[in-house]
Amino acid sequence: MSDIKSAANLLFLREEELRQGIELLYYAYRDFTAEPDSMLARYGFGRAHHRVIYFVGRHPQMSVSDLLGILRITKQSLSRVLGQLVRQGFILQRPGSRDRRQRLLELTEKGVELERQLSENQRQRIAKAYREAGAQAVEGFRKVMLGVIGSEADRRRFERGPPTR
Protein backbone atom coordinates (compact mmCIF):
# COMPACT_ATOMS: atom_id res chain seq x y z
CA MET A 1 0.00 0.00 0.00
CA SER A 2 1.33 3.44 -0.90
CA ASP A 3 2.13 5.94 1.81
CA ILE A 4 -0.67 8.17 0.65
CA LYS A 5 -3.21 5.40 0.63
CA SER A 6 -2.23 4.16 4.08
CA ALA A 7 -2.32 7.69 5.49
CA ALA A 8 -5.80 8.12 4.05
CA ASN A 9 -6.75 4.78 5.55
CA LEU A 10 -5.50 5.84 8.95
CA LEU A 11 -7.51 9.01 8.68
CA PHE A 12 -10.57 7.01 7.74
CA LEU A 13 -10.15 4.64 10.64
CA ARG A 14 -9.68 7.55 12.99
CA GLU A 15 -12.76 9.34 11.66
CA GLU A 16 -14.76 6.14 11.97
CA GLU A 17 -13.50 5.56 15.49
CA LEU A 18 -14.45 9.07 16.55
CA ARG A 19 -17.92 8.76 15.04
CA GLN A 20 -18.37 5.54 16.97
CA GLY A 21 -17.43 7.41 20.13
CA ILE A 22 -20.08 10.03 19.41
CA GLU A 23 -22.69 7.35 18.82
CA LEU A 24 -21.77 5.30 21.86
CA LEU A 25 -22.47 8.37 23.96
CA TYR A 26 -25.74 9.04 22.15
CA TYR A 27 -27.18 5.52 22.38
CA ALA A 28 -25.96 4.90 25.92
CA TYR A 29 -27.46 8.13 27.21
CA ARG A 30 -30.71 7.55 25.35
CA ASP A 31 -31.13 4.09 26.88
CA PHE A 32 -29.83 5.19 30.25
CA THR A 33 -32.61 7.76 30.63
CA ALA A 34 -35.47 5.91 28.96
CA GLU A 35 -36.73 3.87 31.95
CA PRO A 36 -36.49 6.54 34.64
CA ASP A 37 -38.27 8.89 32.22
CA SER A 38 -41.20 6.53 31.93
CA MET A 39 -41.37 6.07 35.73
CA LEU A 40 -41.33 9.82 36.21
CA ALA A 41 -44.17 10.24 33.76
CA ARG A 42 -46.41 8.37 36.22
CA TYR A 43 -45.88 11.20 38.71
CA GLY A 44 -46.31 13.88 36.06
CA PHE A 45 -42.60 14.61 36.34
CA GLY A 46 -39.86 14.79 33.73
CA ARG A 47 -36.16 14.24 33.49
CA ALA A 48 -35.47 17.61 35.08
CA HIS A 49 -37.16 16.45 38.28
CA HIS A 50 -34.97 13.38 38.32
CA ARG A 51 -31.80 15.45 38.05
CA VAL A 52 -32.88 17.68 40.92
CA ILE A 53 -33.84 14.76 43.14
CA TYR A 54 -30.67 12.94 42.26
CA PHE A 55 -28.27 15.76 43.08
CA VAL A 56 -30.09 16.85 46.21
CA GLY A 57 -29.95 13.25 47.38
CA ARG A 58 -26.29 13.11 46.56
CA HIS A 59 -25.37 16.37 48.27
CA PRO A 60 -27.78 16.97 51.17
CA GLN A 61 -27.92 20.56 52.46
CA MET A 62 -26.73 21.93 49.14
CA SER A 63 -27.80 25.47 48.29
CA VAL A 64 -29.84 26.52 45.28
CA SER A 65 -26.73 28.12 43.75
CA ASP A 66 -24.76 24.91 44.08
CA LEU A 67 -27.54 23.07 42.29
CA LEU A 68 -27.74 25.68 39.54
CA GLY A 69 -23.98 25.33 39.08
CA ILE A 70 -24.25 21.59 38.55
CA LEU A 71 -27.28 21.65 36.29
CA ARG A 72 -26.15 24.64 34.23
CA ILE A 73 -29.66 25.96 33.75
CA THR A 74 -31.24 29.28 34.75
CA LYS A 75 -32.86 29.81 38.10
CA GLN A 76 -36.19 30.41 36.37
CA SER A 77 -36.02 26.94 34.81
CA LEU A 78 -35.03 25.36 38.09
CA SER A 79 -37.66 27.25 40.01
CA ARG A 80 -40.60 25.53 38.34
CA VAL A 81 -39.24 22.06 38.84
CA LEU A 82 -37.91 22.63 42.35
CA GLY A 83 -41.11 24.41 43.38
CA GLN A 84 -43.20 21.40 42.35
CA LEU A 85 -40.97 19.01 44.27
CA VAL A 86 -41.10 21.18 47.40
CA ARG A 87 -44.88 21.69 47.25
CA GLN A 88 -45.47 17.98 46.72
CA GLY A 89 -43.27 17.06 49.67
CA PHE A 90 -40.27 15.45 48.01
CA ILE A 91 -37.79 18.15 48.99
CA LEU A 92 -37.41 20.30 52.10
CA GLN A 93 -35.94 23.80 52.16
CA ARG A 94 -34.34 25.29 55.27
CA PRO A 95 -32.57 28.64 55.67
CA GLY A 96 -28.81 28.25 56.06
CA SER A 97 -27.51 28.84 59.59
CA ARG A 98 -24.25 30.47 58.50
CA ASP A 99 -25.87 32.47 55.69
CA ARG A 100 -29.58 32.89 56.20
CA ARG A 101 -30.17 34.02 52.60
CA GLN A 102 -29.54 30.48 51.45
CA ARG A 103 -32.20 27.83 51.13
CA LEU A 104 -30.53 24.52 51.89
CA LEU A 105 -32.10 21.56 50.15
CA GLU A 106 -32.63 18.01 51.33
CA LEU A 107 -34.84 15.08 50.41
CA THR A 108 -37.79 14.16 52.61
CA GLU A 109 -38.43 10.49 53.33
CA LYS A 110 -40.80 10.46 50.38
CA GLY A 111 -38.04 12.06 48.28
CA VAL A 112 -35.48 9.48 49.35
CA GLU A 113 -37.87 6.73 48.36
CA LEU A 114 -38.51 8.20 44.91
CA GLU A 115 -34.80 8.77 44.37
CA ARG A 116 -34.07 5.18 45.24
CA GLN A 117 -36.68 3.86 42.83
CA LEU A 118 -35.48 6.04 39.99
CA SER A 119 -31.79 5.39 40.41
CA GLU A 120 -32.18 1.69 41.03
CA ASN A 121 -32.67 1.12 37.34
CA GLN A 122 -29.64 3.14 36.39
CA ARG A 123 -27.46 1.55 39.05
CA GLN A 124 -28.40 -1.88 37.80
CA ARG A 125 -27.69 -0.92 34.23
CA ILE A 126 -24.25 0.38 35.21
CA ALA A 127 -23.62 -2.61 37.46
CA LYS A 128 -24.41 -4.98 34.60
CA ALA A 129 -22.15 -3.08 32.21
CA TYR A 130 -19.31 -2.99 34.76
CA ARG A 131 -19.67 -6.66 35.61
CA GLU A 132 -19.65 -7.74 31.97
CA ALA A 133 -16.77 -5.48 31.02
CA GLY A 134 -14.45 -6.16 33.94
CA ALA A 135 -12.45 -3.98 36.31
CA GLN A 136 -9.83 -2.93 33.80
CA ALA A 137 -12.45 -1.81 31.29
CA VAL A 138 -14.16 0.20 34.02
CA GLU A 139 -10.90 2.02 34.65
CA GLY A 140 -10.67 2.84 30.95
CA PHE A 141 -14.27 3.99 30.87
CA ARG A 142 -13.58 6.36 33.77
CA LYS A 143 -10.52 7.79 32.06
CA VAL A 144 -12.27 8.46 28.79
CA MET A 145 -15.35 9.95 30.40
CA LEU A 146 -13.23 12.28 32.54
CA GLY A 147 -11.50 13.43 29.35
CA VAL A 148 -14.86 14.30 27.83
CA ILE A 149 -15.90 16.39 30.82
CA GLY A 150 -14.96 19.99 30.21
CA SER A 151 -14.21 21.66 33.50
CA GLU A 152 -11.49 20.74 35.93
CA ALA A 153 -13.87 21.57 38.77
CA ASP A 154 -16.30 18.92 37.55
CA ARG A 155 -13.54 16.38 37.05
CA ARG A 156 -12.51 16.88 40.66
CA ARG A 157 -15.90 15.58 41.72
CA PHE A 158 -14.61 12.16 40.75
CA GLU A 159 -11.56 12.03 42.91
CA ARG A 160 -11.69 9.41 45.66
CA GLY A 161 -13.36 10.41 48.92
CA PRO A 162 -16.78 11.68 50.01
CA PRO A 163 -18.72 13.90 47.60
CA THR A 164 -17.80 17.58 47.65
CA ARG A 165 -20.40 20.22 48.38
Place this chain on the structure above:
Amino acid sequence: MSDIKSAANLLFLREEELRQGIELLYYAYRDFTAEPDSMLARYGFGRAHHRVIYFVGRHPQMSVSDLLGILRITKQSLSRVLGQLVRQGFILQRPGSRDRRQRLLELTEKGVELERQLSENQRQRIAKAYREAGAQAVEGFRKVMLGVIGSEADRRRFERGPPTR
Protein backbone atom coordinates in the same frame (compact mmCIF):
# COMPACT_ATOMS: atom_id res chain seq x y z
CA MET B 1 -12.37 -5.34 60.61
CA SER B 2 -15.38 -7.58 61.33
CA ASP B 3 -16.99 -9.50 58.51
CA ILE B 4 -20.12 -7.47 58.82
CA LYS B 5 -18.32 -4.18 58.72
CA SER B 6 -16.22 -5.18 55.70
CA ALA B 7 -19.30 -6.43 53.84
CA ALA B 8 -21.00 -3.11 54.52
CA ASN B 9 -17.90 -1.35 53.33
CA LEU B 10 -17.89 -3.35 50.12
CA LEU B 11 -21.51 -2.43 49.57
CA PHE B 12 -20.72 1.19 50.18
CA LEU B 13 -17.83 1.16 47.75
CA ARG B 14 -19.99 -0.52 45.18
CA GLU B 15 -22.82 1.95 45.68
CA GLU B 16 -20.36 4.82 45.42
CA GLU B 17 -18.80 3.37 42.30
CA LEU B 18 -22.17 2.97 40.63
CA ARG B 19 -23.19 6.51 41.52
CA GLN B 20 -19.96 7.74 39.98
CA GLY B 21 -20.85 5.85 36.83
CA ILE B 22 -24.23 7.57 36.71
CA GLU B 23 -22.62 10.96 37.16
CA LEU B 24 -19.88 10.37 34.63
CA LEU B 25 -22.58 9.76 32.06
CA TYR B 26 -24.51 12.83 33.15
CA TYR B 27 -21.62 15.29 33.13
CA ALA B 28 -20.04 13.90 29.97
CA TYR B 29 -23.28 14.10 28.03
CA ARG B 30 -24.03 17.58 29.33
CA ASP B 31 -20.65 18.88 28.20
CA PHE B 32 -20.71 16.88 25.00
CA THR B 33 -23.88 18.59 23.80
CA ALA B 34 -23.30 22.10 25.13
CA GLU B 35 -21.24 23.54 22.27
CA PRO B 36 -23.19 22.11 19.34
CA ASP B 37 -26.36 23.34 21.05
CA SER B 38 -25.07 26.88 21.10
CA MET B 39 -23.99 26.70 17.44
CA LEU B 40 -27.41 25.38 16.46
CA ALA B 41 -29.09 28.24 18.28
CA ARG B 42 -27.55 30.62 15.73
CA TYR B 43 -29.57 28.88 13.00
CA GLY B 44 -32.69 28.79 15.14
CA PHE B 45 -32.24 25.04 15.44
CA GLY B 46 -32.05 22.76 18.45
CA ARG B 47 -30.52 19.46 19.43
CA ALA B 48 -33.18 17.54 17.54
CA HIS B 49 -32.00 19.09 14.28
CA HIS B 50 -28.46 18.01 15.08
CA ARG B 51 -29.53 14.43 15.63
CA VAL B 52 -31.39 14.32 12.33
CA ILE B 53 -28.50 15.87 10.40
CA TYR B 54 -26.04 13.59 12.10
CA PHE B 55 -27.82 10.34 11.37
CA VAL B 56 -28.80 11.25 7.82
CA GLY B 57 -25.14 12.14 7.21
CA ARG B 58 -24.10 8.84 8.71
CA HIS B 59 -26.56 6.70 6.77
CA PRO B 60 -27.27 8.36 3.42
CA GLN B 61 -30.44 7.17 1.63
CA MET B 62 -32.00 6.05 4.89
CA SER B 63 -35.78 6.01 5.04
CA VAL B 64 -37.93 8.00 7.41
CA SER B 65 -38.81 4.79 9.30
CA ASP B 66 -35.17 3.95 9.78
CA LEU B 67 -34.59 7.38 11.26
CA LEU B 68 -37.61 7.10 13.54
CA GLY B 69 -36.28 3.76 14.73
CA ILE B 70 -32.95 5.28 15.72
CA LEU B 71 -34.33 8.41 17.33
CA ARG B 72 -37.20 6.67 19.14
CA ILE B 73 -39.55 9.60 18.76
CA THR B 74 -42.93 9.88 17.04
CA LYS B 75 -43.26 10.74 13.38
CA GLN B 76 -45.12 13.92 14.34
CA SER B 77 -42.12 15.10 16.35
CA LEU B 78 -39.73 14.24 13.57
CA SER B 79 -41.91 15.80 10.93
CA ARG B 80 -41.54 19.32 12.27
CA VAL B 81 -37.77 19.15 12.52
CA LEU B 82 -37.25 17.26 9.28
CA GLY B 83 -39.63 19.54 7.44
CA GLN B 84 -37.64 22.59 8.45
CA LEU B 85 -34.38 21.02 7.36
CA VAL B 86 -35.84 20.03 3.99
CA ARG B 87 -37.45 23.43 3.36
CA GLN B 88 -34.25 25.23 4.29
CA GLY B 89 -32.18 23.09 1.96
CA PHE B 90 -30.11 21.00 4.36
CA ILE B 91 -31.73 17.67 3.49
CA LEU B 92 -33.02 16.20 0.24
CA GLN B 93 -35.86 13.68 -0.04
CA ARG B 94 -36.22 11.26 -2.97
CA PRO B 95 -38.75 8.46 -3.45
CA GLY B 96 -37.19 5.03 -3.08
CA SER B 97 -36.72 3.11 -6.33
CA ARG B 98 -37.50 -0.31 -4.85
CA ASP B 99 -40.39 0.95 -2.71
CA ARG B 100 -41.82 4.20 -3.96
CA ARG B 101 -43.69 4.88 -0.72
CA GLN B 102 -40.40 5.59 0.99
CA ARG B 103 -38.76 8.99 1.15
CA LEU B 104 -35.02 8.41 1.18
CA LEU B 105 -33.04 11.08 2.96
CA GLU B 106 -29.63 12.57 2.21
CA LEU B 107 -27.72 15.71 3.09
CA THR B 108 -27.31 18.46 0.53
CA GLU B 109 -23.90 20.15 0.23
CA LYS B 110 -25.15 22.77 2.67
CA GLY B 111 -26.23 19.98 5.01
CA VAL B 112 -22.86 18.26 4.79
CA GLU B 113 -21.17 21.53 5.70
CA LEU B 114 -23.39 22.11 8.72
CA GLU B 115 -22.94 18.52 9.85
CA ARG B 116 -19.18 18.90 9.63
CA GLN B 117 -19.20 22.09 11.69
CA LEU B 118 -21.42 20.64 14.37
CA SER B 119 -19.62 17.33 14.74
CA GLU B 120 -16.14 18.84 14.58
CA ASN B 121 -16.43 19.93 18.16
CA GLN B 122 -17.60 16.55 19.34
CA ARG B 123 -14.98 14.70 17.33
CA GLN B 124 -12.26 16.84 18.85
CA ARG B 125 -13.59 16.31 22.33
CA ILE B 126 -13.60 12.55 21.81
CA ALA B 127 -10.20 12.64 20.13
CA LYS B 128 -8.73 14.51 23.09
CA ALA B 129 -10.27 12.08 25.57
CA TYR B 130 -9.06 9.06 23.58
CA ARG B 131 -5.56 10.48 23.17
CA GLU B 132 -5.19 11.28 26.85
CA ALA B 133 -6.63 7.97 28.01
CA GLY B 134 -4.76 5.64 25.66
CA ALA B 135 -5.80 2.74 23.42
CA GLN B 136 -6.45 0.28 26.21
CA ALA B 137 -8.73 2.70 28.04
CA VAL B 138 -10.65 3.30 24.80
CA GLU B 139 -11.26 -0.43 24.53
CA GLY B 140 -12.62 -0.42 28.09
CA PHE B 141 -14.80 2.59 27.35
CA ARG B 142 -16.29 0.80 24.36
CA LYS B 143 -17.02 -2.32 26.38
CA VAL B 144 -18.77 -0.46 29.17
CA MET B 145 -20.80 1.74 26.84
CA LEU B 146 -21.96 -1.28 24.85
CA GLY B 147 -23.08 -2.85 28.11
CA VAL B 148 -25.18 0.21 28.87
CA ILE B 149 -26.91 0.12 25.50
CA GLY B 150 -30.12 -1.83 25.79
CA SER B 151 -30.89 -3.50 22.50
CA GLU B 152 -28.78 -6.07 20.74
CA ALA B 153 -29.74 -4.45 17.44
CA ASP B 154 -28.21 -1.16 18.53
CA ARG B 155 -25.11 -2.88 19.85
CA ARG B 156 -24.60 -4.46 16.44
CA ARG B 157 -24.19 -0.97 14.97
CA PHE B 158 -20.79 -0.97 16.63
CA GLU B 159 -19.38 -4.08 15.06
CA ARG B 160 -16.47 -3.46 12.75
CA GLY B 161 -17.29 -2.64 9.15
CA PRO B 162 -19.32 -0.02 7.29
CA PRO B 163 -22.41 1.40 9.00
CA THR B 164 -25.56 -0.68 8.62
CA ARG B 165 -28.67 0.82 7.07
Place this chain on the structure above:
DNA sequence: AAAATAAGTCAACATGTCTGACATAAAATC
Protein backbone atom coordinates in the same frame (compact mmCIF):
# COMPACT_ATOMS: atom_id res chain seq x y z
C1' DA C 1 -60.11 -6.87 -3.80
C1' DA C 2 -58.69 -6.15 0.82
C1' DA C 3 -55.30 -5.34 4.25
C1' DA C 4 -51.03 -3.55 5.67
C1' DT C 5 -47.33 -0.25 5.35
C1' DA C 6 -44.73 4.31 4.63
C1' DA C 7 -45.33 8.74 5.00
C1' DG C 8 -47.63 13.04 5.93
C1' DT C 9 -50.94 16.35 8.18
C1' DC C 10 -53.85 18.85 11.57
C1' DA C 11 -54.85 19.88 16.30
C1' DA C 12 -54.17 20.23 21.13
C1' DC C 13 -51.30 19.88 24.88
C1' DA C 14 -47.13 19.20 28.40
C1' DT C 15 -42.50 20.03 29.59
C1' DG C 16 -38.27 22.23 29.85
C1' DT C 17 -35.66 25.57 28.49
C1' DC C 18 -34.68 30.61 27.63
C1' DT C 19 -34.53 36.15 28.23
C1' DG C 20 -35.79 40.12 30.69
C1' DA C 21 -37.43 42.74 34.42
C1' DC C 22 -38.22 43.34 39.09
C1' DA C 23 -38.51 42.30 44.46
C1' DT C 24 -36.77 40.94 49.02
C1' DA C 25 -33.69 39.79 52.51
C1' DA C 26 -29.20 39.19 54.21
C1' DA C 27 -24.25 39.72 53.97
C1' DA C 28 -20.18 42.15 52.76
C1' DT C 29 -17.85 46.34 51.96
C1' DC C 30 -16.76 51.15 52.24
Place this chain on the structure above:
DNA sequence: GATTTTATGTCAGACATGTTGACTTATTTT
Protein backbone atom coordinates in the same frame (compact mmCIF):
# COMPACT_ATOMS: atom_id res chain seq x y z
C1' DG D 1 -24.32 53.27 59.12
C1' DA D 2 -25.01 53.59 54.27
C1' DT D 3 -24.16 51.30 50.08
C1' DT D 4 -23.34 47.50 47.23
C1' DT D 5 -23.36 42.77 46.31
C1' DT D 6 -25.26 38.24 46.73
C1' DA D 7 -28.85 34.47 47.16
C1' DT D 8 -33.19 33.62 46.11
C1' DG D 9 -37.69 34.15 44.26
C1' DT D 10 -41.33 35.76 40.98
C1' DC D 11 -43.98 37.32 36.81
C1' DA D 12 -44.38 37.34 31.89
C1' DG D 13 -43.58 35.84 27.37
C1' DA D 14 -41.34 33.01 24.08
C1' DC D 15 -39.59 28.82 21.79
C1' DA D 16 -38.06 23.87 21.01
C1' DT D 17 -39.23 19.27 21.64
C1' DG D 18 -41.85 15.95 22.76
C1' DT D 19 -46.64 13.56 23.31
C1' DT D 20 -51.62 11.47 21.79
C1' DG D 21 -55.22 10.99 18.61
C1' DA D 22 -57.51 11.17 14.27
C1' DC D 23 -57.36 11.12 9.49
C1' DT D 24 -55.35 11.04 4.40
C1' DT D 25 -52.74 9.34 0.44
C1' DA D 26 -50.02 6.37 -2.19
C1' DT D 27 -48.10 2.01 -2.67
C1' DT D 28 -47.14 -2.71 -1.62
C1' DT D 29 -48.41 -7.13 0.16
C1' DT D 30 -51.58 -10.70 0.93
